[in-house]
Amino acid sequence: MPELPEVQNVVDGLKILQDRYVEDVKVYNVNTVKNPNTSDDFEDILEGKKVLDVFRRGKYIVFQLDADYKLITHLRMTGALVVGEKEVTKYTRVGFLFSKNLAVNFNDIRRFGTMSLLHQEELYKEKGYFNLGVEPLSKEFNHRYMLGKLSSNRAIKTVILDQTIIAGLGNIYADECLFLAGIHPNRKGRELTKQEACILVDKIKLVLEKAINCGGTTFRDYKNSKGESGNFQQHLHVYGRKGQKCLLCNKGLKNSKISGRTTVFCPNCQR
């Protein structure tokens, strides 16, 4: 499931689209397109537009087009943007042809993924994008910012998964960061010490940077835009290891649900 590091790797592979024109668009699954209201409008507005830039914001992939339009994409669980795939597959939801004969397919097994084509002035319509919090790898995400978000009684895991607070952290990396910071995922935000908050910020940056450099985590479906898997799964300490032994203290890992998501932690190392 693509989180920040995976999305970053996909975006890196999509940079090849910069300065190309959208020559053809075909929507195969109407529900993938949230905006505009009809597939016809989506295709019509896109065709002829130039890609000025492709970048990541949180877990969103953004194509900056000319005429102040943005194509905002979210891969959700199983979405993939595949460069150079000409044939339409069973899971192709939207197909693109860019100039110099470069095809890109938006494939998505479970159809959770979305695409929105919006003019600069209607970005508010994509609420999740519009309300994103700070980028965890930016200077704005620092100890002071984190401390300012820890005044509630919400579980710390819920806080760091909140996209309006930190943009791009998902279930895998939330569990990993809390493990490395030695913080129990159920601790209330307001109960963290200043020191713990500082350690957490540092671990979030560390884990995300390392995962990006590893090409992301391929647990089930994730593939980058060239169809390659990541290998950060080899470095996971807790995610996907429920019932196994802690790599640090050798005691049993526990699991529970927090915010409806499977959470794995070490009750001995995380307090």
Add this chain to the structure above:
DNA sequence: CGACGGGCCTGACAGC
């Protein structure tokens, strides 16, 4: 305000 559950989806897998 926040917690919670349902819905969206399909494939993998466990158990009978």
Add this chain to the structure above:
DNA sequence: TGCTGTCAGGCCCGTC
């Protein structure tokens, strides 16, 4: 073998 049930989870929305 083949069926059924459960799980995976990002995000939105409605309800309490």
